[in-house]
Amino acid sequence: MPDIDIQHPHTMGPQQARAAVQEIADKLTERFGVVCHWDSDTLHFDRSGIEGQIEVAPSSLNVTATLGFLFAAMKAPIEAELRRVLDKRFS
Known part of the structure; x- marks a missing residue:
């Protein structure tokens, strides 16, 4: 089960x-040295202590991440920053 699970609506076309x-x-x-790669409409990202994905669906994004021990202690600010970036870019 992921430590972070965010559903965020959007009104963009698939390419956008x-x-x-x-x-x-x-x-x-x-900023953080993550390694990213696409698999169909899902962007996977990871680095030591965190791994996750952003799935692009027709009307929403699903962001999930599993945090290692050190990052788990910072879950609240990480999730808040993710929500802020999503609100800024997709609202």
Whole structure:
């Protein structure tokens, strides 16, 4: 069971939503050193202590992440930042 599970609605077309998720992935890579790759409409990301995915569906995004011991202690601020970025980019 993931530590973080966020459902976020969007009104973008598939290509636009995927491009927006890629922009988020690029920032995650730059700031936190995560490794990202796409599998169909799902962006997978991981680094030591965290692994997750962002699934792009027609009218929503599903963000899930499993946190390691150190990141689990910071779950609330990590989840708050994810929600803030999603609100900013997809609202």
